[in-house]
Amino acid sequence: MKTILAIVACSICAILIYSLGAKGQANARAMMRLQALNGKANGTIVWNGTSDVRTLVHNAAGDSLHTVTATEAGITHAGQLQIRVEVLKRNNVTVNELNLVATVVGPTNLPLTTYQAPCLECEDPDDENNCLDKDLRRPISNVAFITRLVSTPVTINGIGSKVFTLSCAEVTRLQRVIDTLGANRLKLGLSICQTVEGDVDTSGSPVLSVVSLGSSGAPLPNVASFNPPARTAGSAGFTLSLNGSGFGAGARMLWGGSERVSASVNSSTLTAAISAADVATPRTVKVSVVNPDCGRAVERDFVINPVPTITTSSLPAGTVGSPYSQPLAVSGGTQPFTWARAGGALPDGLTLNQGVISGTPTRIGIFTFTVQLTDSSSVGTTKPFTIEIRYPPVTGVPATNFRTDGVAMESIVAAFGQNLATRSERANTVPLPTTLAGATVRISNGVGTGILAPLFFVSPGQVNFQVPPDIVVAGNVTMTVTSGAGVISQGPMLVSRVAPGLFSADATGRGLAAAVALRVKADNTQIYEDVIRFDQSLGRFVAIPIDLGPTTDRVFLVLFGSGFRFRSSLSSVTVTVGGVNSEVFFAGKHDSLTGVDQINALLPRTLIGRGEVDVVLIVGGIEANRVRVAIK
Numbered sequence: 001m002k003t004i005l006a007i008v009a010c011s012i013c014a015i016l017i018y019s020l021g022a023k024g025q026a027n028a029r030a031m032m033r034l035q036a037l038n039g040k041a042n043g044t045i046v047w048n049g050t051s052d053v054r055t056l057v058h059n060a061a062g063d064s065l066h067t068v069t070a071t072e073a074g075i076t077h078a079g080q081l082q083i084r085v086e087v088l089k090r091n092n093v094t095v096n097e098l099n100l101v102a103t104v105v106g107p108t109n110l111p112l113t114t115y116q117a118p119c120l121e122c123e124d125p126d127d128e129n130n131c132l133d134k135d136l137r138r139p140i141s142n143v144a145f146i147t148r149l150v151s152t153p154v155t156i157n158g159i160g161s162k163v164f165t166l167s168c169a170e171v172t173r174l175q176r177v178i179d180t181l182g183a184n185r186l187k188l189g190l191s192i193c194q195t196v197e198g199d200v201d202t203s204g205s206p207v208l209s210v211v212s213l214g215s216s217g218a219p220l221p222n223v224a225s226f227n228p229p230a231r232t233a234g235s236a237g238f239t240l241s242l243n244g245s246g247f248g249a250g251a252r253m254l255w256g257g258s259e260r261v262s263a264s265v266n267s268s269t270l271t272a273a274i275s276a277a278d279v280a281t282p283r284t285v286k287v288s289v290v291n292p293d294c295g296r297a298v299e300r301d302f303v304i305n306p307v308p309t310i311t312t313s314s315l316p317a318g319t320v321g322s323p324y325s326q327p328l329a330v331s332g333g334t335q336p337f338t339w340a341r342a343g344g345a346l347p348d349g350l351t352l353n354q355g356v357i358s359g360t361p362t363r364i365g366i367f368t369f370t371v372q373l374t375d376s377s378s379v380g381t382t383k384p385f386t387i388e389i390r391y392p393p394v395t396g397v398p399a400t401n402f403r404t405d406g407v408a409m410e411s412i413v414a415a416f417g418q419n420l421a422t423r424s425e426r427a428n429t430v431p432l433p434t435t436l437a438g439a440t441v442r443i444s445n446g447v448g449t450g451i452l453a454p455l456f457f458v459s460p461g462q463v464n465f466q467v468p469p470d471i472v473v474a475g476n477v478t479m480t481v482t483s484g485a486g487v488i489s490q491g492p493m494l495v496s497r498v499a500p501g502l503f504s505a506d507a508t509g510r511g512l513a514a515a516v517a518l519r520v521k522a523d524n525t526q527i528y529e530d531v532i533r534f535d536q537s538l539g540r541f542v543a544i545p546i547d548l549g550p551t552t553d554r555v556f557l558v559l560f561g562s563g564f565r566f567r568s569s570l571s572s573v574t575v576t577v578g579g580v581n582s583e584v585f586f587a588g589k590h591d592s593l594t595g596v597d598q599i600n601a602l603l604p605r606t607l608i609g610r611g612e613v614d615v616v617l618i619v620g621g622i623e624a625n626r627v628r629v630a631i632k
Helices: 168-181
Strands: 003-006 028-034 045-048 054-058 066-069 082-087 092-095 098-104 143-148 154-157 160-165 185-192 194-200 208-214 222-227 230-232 238-245 252-255 258-260 262-265 269-274 283-290 300-305 324-327 338-344 350-353 356-359 365-374 380-390 395-398 412-416 440-444 455-458 462-466 475-482 488-496 515-520 526-530 532-535 540-543 554-562 573-577 580-582 584-589 597-602 611-619 627-631
Touching (some): 222 283, 222 300, 238 252, 238 283, 252 269, 338 350, 395 488, 540 627, 554 573, 554 611
Parallel strands (some): 003 028, 230 300
Antiparallel strands (some): 066 185, 082 160, 082 208, 092 194, 098 143, 098 185, 222 238, 238 269, 252 283, 283 300, 324 356, 338 365, 365 380, 395 412, 440 475, 475 488, 515 554, 532 540, 554 597, 573 580, 573 611, 584 597, 611 627
8 A cells, every 4th residue: 555644844843734545554565755844962752642634843952953163164065974874674765855044043942843944845655756957046034055965866775874065066055045044144954855765664764864964075175375475456466375284186275265276286385377457456265175076274374565655744854963864754555665765865864774774963054855665566756855964953042041042142052962972171261262182162143154262162072262353244144163173063053132131140140140339438449249149058159138228328239241242232231139229330341351341320218128139131121140249
């Protein structure tokens, strides 16, 4: 008796429904359809119970689907993914279709029972083509049928198992489906839509009882590095070498998903030609290797860099005798870089080496040159630069108050710098010398070679001199200091007619005045009195209060400074002591001290008892530095 048993199993714990034209008999000849979804390794499907309505049960606890990632080796290599079907009865079993399934794990992780299975369309169990002709690889709901393992009938004889191994084409199809789905997680399963013919004992276990996913086969190829490691956009075509392991004979390079014909290949090296069009624009290309057995290496990024650009906009000035080092910044390009001077001349003493301009300049001047950069892809760029090399700087300020807004004609200047002289030396003759310890100071207003200045003192860090009397026109000048060793320092200086300053006792331009008191008695007797003294115990100058004496005495404050001898008139000079105007009787050049100017101001008797007070000098509307005196 021919019995038709239709079995539909759409999920774990799905209902197995069958119908009998008559009561089944033992060892009857049977044709039956079975559909099941399963993918958990080593899982077992059995038929239970004796009723006409049977249940398809998965023995293992939990989800019946095997969860994998899209990069798991088991789904990228032919021969590594295998399906095992076990036969528990000694029967001849013909399997017509066996299909691998990938289920997308969505955000809600829907249970398998909500998915459709294509073999439900096989309503007529006698019409095998109704099922076999369907395209089982099309997505249905969240299920993608990836590959048909059996396209022609395969007979499994006797007790034992049959292993179905995916081919290279089937694994490629599987990988493409995974790429299309874009899922982070997939569930692999098995769809069996088949006709089984043979001696079936309907009271016992089914012919098909075990479905499992196994793994075997050769290791995957591995790409460890590229040569060249990167390339620059716009460069010429080249040969790309992939270094790694597991490359099989006939392996192909995948460049952005497209195959490139291999020029040579061995187990650890594969080369292929990459055209100029492939590297025309900056981007990142996915590169891999696929073996003839479809084993596919994990993709690596090959970077196509933008064309190189020298981004340094300008170069700082250098100083003769001082080390100079300036790296040139680059964006884009593929290292290593080759640098060269393409035109012009670098400053004497400087070189260009590996993108750094360095050395010690030996000559002043303005130097213009062009730098050329070529990267490892033979893509190049150029950029012009200019470097000004100057003498070491020297700064001249009034020796009275060290202000930086200029000095006066014939005033005393303190110049500061480095290596100004080889040693310290003071002038001990009058008129002052123009050379001390071999050092000179030359002041130039742009006409001729300049004028040598009288020197008070020289040292490596400071030189004191007088603005040469021959400088009779106010304006900007250049100060050039040449040491005894020939080291030149140079700096600008503004010379004005008036730049008033007062000397202080401690030479800082602040505190107690460097001054004396002149007492004129009723009989015109003149007595000079100190207004400061140095206290050894305190290590500093202290004030000696000025005694204004009887009403018949006139006491003048004599202040020493520089920079106001060319005042326009005596009326343009004012002095206040403790905020009280003091009549100025003299403001001009000292009669014997080079570069020193002097103020004689009468102290009002209203200052008696005031103690230490400020002294304020204003010449031509310009205030000098403030100093202090004490009044008894």
